[in-house]
Amino acid sequence: MSPQIFALLIFALGLGTTVTFASSHWLLAWMGLEINTLAILPLMAMSHHPRAVEASTKYFLTQATAAATLLFASTTNAWLTGQWDIQVEAHPASATLVVLALGLKLGLAPLHTWLPEVLQGLDLMTGLILSTWQKLAPFALLLQAPLQNQPLLLALGLASTFVGGWGGLNQTQLRKILAYSSIAHLGWMFIVSQFAPQLTLLALSFYIVMTSALFLTLKSNSATTLNSLSFSSMRAPLLTAMAPFVLLSLGGLPPLSGFLPKWMILMELSKQNLCMTATFAALSALLSLYFYLRITYALTLTISPNGLSGVTLWRFHPTNLSAPLAVATASSVALLPLGPTLWSLML
Numbered sequence: 001m002s003p004q005i006f007a008l009l010i011f012a013l014g015l016g017t018t019v020t021f022a023s024s025h026w027l028l029a030w031m032g033l034e035i036n037t038l039a040i041l042p043l044m045a046m047s048h049h050p051r052a053v054e055a056s057t058k059y060f061l062t063q064a065t066a067a068a069t070l071l072f073a074s075t076t077n078a079w080l081t082g083q084w085d086i087q088v089e090a091h092p093a094s095a096t097l098v099v100l101a102l103g104l105k106l107g108l109a110p111l112h113t114w115l116p117e118v119l120q121g122l123d124l125m126t127g128l129i130l131s132t133w134q135k136l137a138p139f140a141l142l143l144q145a146p147l148q149n150q151p152l153l154l155a156l157g158l159a160s161t162f163v164g165g166w167g168g169l170n171q172t173q174l175r176k177i178l179a180y181s182s183i184a185h186l187g188w189m190f191i192v193s194q195f196a197p198q199l200t201l202l203a204l205s206f207y208i209v210m211t212s213a214l215f216l217t218l219k220s221n222s223a224t225t226l227n228s229l230s231f232s233s234m235r236a237p238l239l240t241a242m243a244p245f246v247l248l249s250l251g252g253l254p255p256l257s258g259f260l261p262k263w264m265i266l267m268e269l270s271k272q273n274l275c276m277t278a279t280f281a282a283l284s285a286l287l288s289l290y291f292y293l294r295i296t297y298a299l300t301l302t303i304s305p306n307g308l309s310g311v312t313l314w315r316f317h318p319t320n321l322s323a324p325l326a327v328a329t330a331s332s333v334a335l336l337p338l339g340p341t342l343w344s345l346m347l
Contacts (some may be wrong), residue, residue: 001042003041006043009039009042010039010159011244012039013036013039013040013133014264015035016032016033016034016037016039016137017036017136017137017251018032018235019032020032020033020036020137020140020141021136021137023213024087025084025086026077026084026086027074027084029141030071030074032137033067033070036134037059037060037063037064037067040130040134041059043126043129044056044118044122044126044130046126047123049121050087050266051074051120051122054158055118055119055120055121057120058114058117058121061115062104062114062118062135062316065104066102066104066105067101067105068258069100069101069104070098070102072097073090073097073098073101076094077095083299085249086141086144086145087145087146088146088148089148090146095145095147096152098141098145099142099147099152099156099347100152102138102142103156105138106135106186107179107182107183107186108159108160108166108183108186108190109159109160109162109183110159110163112160112163112183115179115182115183116167116175116176116179116180116195118130119175119176119179119181120175120176122175124175124279125215127175127178127215128211128212128215128219131211132207132208132212135186135204135208136204137202139189142190142245144202147194149193153190153191153194154191154274156187157187157190158187158281159187160187160190160282161183161187161188161280161281161284161285162182162184162287163183163193164179164180164181164187164284164288165184165286165287165288165290165291167180168180168181168184169290172225172226174223174225174229175224177291177295178211178215181211181250181288181291182207182293184288185207185211185250187281187284188203188281189203191269191277191281192265192268197270199265202342203261203262203265205342206258206335208270209327209331209335210249210250210328211250212324213246213325213331214247215327216324217242217243217325219335220235220236220239220248220325221235221239221240223237226294226295227298229299230294230303233300239325239329240299242333244334245298245301245329245333246333248296248342249332249333250288250291250292251285251288251289251293253289255336256332256333256336257335259336260333260336264339265281266278266281266282267283269275269329276286291312
């Protein structure tokens with residue numbers, strides 16, 4: 001792909017998200033989502049590998065279905081209420097369809113089956129865009145629109161935390177594990193979205209930072225399966241030493257950064273007298289923690305017998321990801337003391 005076309009697609013990705021962020025009209029927001037979808041499709045199919053083309057096709061069909069549902073919901077709402085404004089309370093039937101459409105776009109359970117298959121067919125950098133940047137526009141709509149359908153949001157959130165943890169238990173492909181990790185984290189955000197939108201935004205920010213650090217780490221180590229992680233200590237010893245902290249931060253262990261959003265979400269659920277919901281979400285997080293520990297074990301306690309002789313791998317793999325990787329890794333590990341400051345800025 002030529003640099004000019006690549007730059008145009010990256011610009012279109014930013015434009016689509018910005019249009020959705022700035023929109024107060026359902027049609028403009030829908031248009032921004034479509035710009036986003038059409039911009040990422042060439043990036044997904046850029047390698048011309050059959051798996052990438054298959055992933056692009058699955059993604060297009062899924063996003064087209066979600067976009068059609070969202071357009072149908074917004075037009076139905078305009079017909080029933082006479083309002084196109086996003087911030088005006090929607091008709092209950094339209095609000096339900098909007099939540100389901102956004103859940104399909106994001107990959108929430110039980111509408112999640114496309115996400116692991118699509119992410120498995122992509123390279124790690126495109127997968128990073130799909131797992132982080134592509135979540136922003138749907139979440140902007142979710143937080144702007146007064147979707148008063150608390151039982152549905154709680155059901156989707158709890159199902160996602162459970163399915164995200166359960167589905168990743170027996171996976172050996174790292175991109176599928178990251179897909180189920182994404183599903184679980186999105187479930188936490190959905191659970192609390194109607195009670196504390198600022199807390200959802202905080203959790204999304206931490207998720208993006210931690211996921212970026214992990215994707216960039218795997219990219220630097222050229223790792224796509226659990227077995228390939230055994231070469232990591234020879235490619236990048238210092239990076240391999242830091243990666244377990246990023247993984248445990250994703251799992252939500254204190255005193256790492258990922259503990260803060262989970263802790264605050266559990267406190268908010270307790271304030272709302274949803275103690276059973278908080279308990280179920282916390283227990284579901286243990287399932288996710290198991291496969292993070294599997295990756296940590298493969299990184300730190302295994303080494304390939306084939307790499308003990310010959311040239312040192314890390315000397316011949318220069319990378320230009322050092323600066324963003326360093327910032328993302330440090331943020332994933334050490335942001336917990338700044339938690340009160342970050343929370344006060346969002347209030």
